[in-house]
Amino acid sequence: MYKIISKNNNIYIYGIEEFDLPHTLDCGQAFRWSCNENGLWSGVAGNKFLTLEKLDDGTVVLYNVTQNDFNLFWKDYFDLDRNYTKIVEKLSQNETLKAACEYSHGIRILNQEPFETLCSFIISQNNNIGRIKGIIQRLCENFGENKGGYYTFPTAQKMATLTVEDLAPLRSGFRAKYLVDAAQKVASGEVDLYHLRYIPLDDARNELMKIKGVGPKVADCALLFSHHHDRAFPKDVWIKRAMDTLFGGELPDCATDYAGIAQQYIFFYARDTKLLTNE
């Protein structure tokens, strides 16, 4: 268990296990974090700007964060109250998964804002991570709120007023029409994002797939990264390769309860090492 100290308007997190900043913030689950040359990470989440770093002794420091903001937002965002040591232990019952866990150590599943996450993974389809980040940045700069130095992610209500032509500056290609449809269905209430975490995974997936451009993979990313559905298992090209070459098509039983978390470790392992394409 970790310990929190609030000092000089900063939050110090002592003794946190399995929390690697580059792995967590740059593993392809979130697209608005970046690192400077001093190892300081900055990003925007939940309409808040945050800078953080990990010190040599393992302490994680969140700068300019009140105790209240930490308790009400960042603690859940970084999934701090989940015991990843225990989960990794469980997954490591399988040797291949153990190797993936070791390579991808310290990845935590972020609990992100549902509409932002949905749009981000609509944009992600048939796309690469660098370009996904650029499109999202332009989306925020053009249609988000300027908070003085950073931009929020636009709301569904705001985006529902826009047309495909309005979204041209994003250079998001064929995905623009999907973003418009998502915004309209969320803003109108036809798709209620905020109850998806409380209903069964299959029902939640079907609900999201009412939106044009949302198939099983995009839906599962949204459910895993913003709706606490730990068993959602997004199957992208990398995971399909990994399932075929490393696991013979099926996840081992020890991964059932935390399939989504296992997925993220496998994704990072497979993509980062490229071992699957070179051999």
Place this chain on the structure above:
DNA sequence: TCCCAGGCTCTCT
């Protein structure tokens, strides 16, 4: 120049 990227839709069997 071609290929690929955290896929999905549409069409044709």
Place this chain on the structure above:
DNA sequence: AGAGAGCATGGG
């Protein structure tokens, strides 16, 4: 229900 082309854009 299953396979395959097409889709916007940009980096390697």
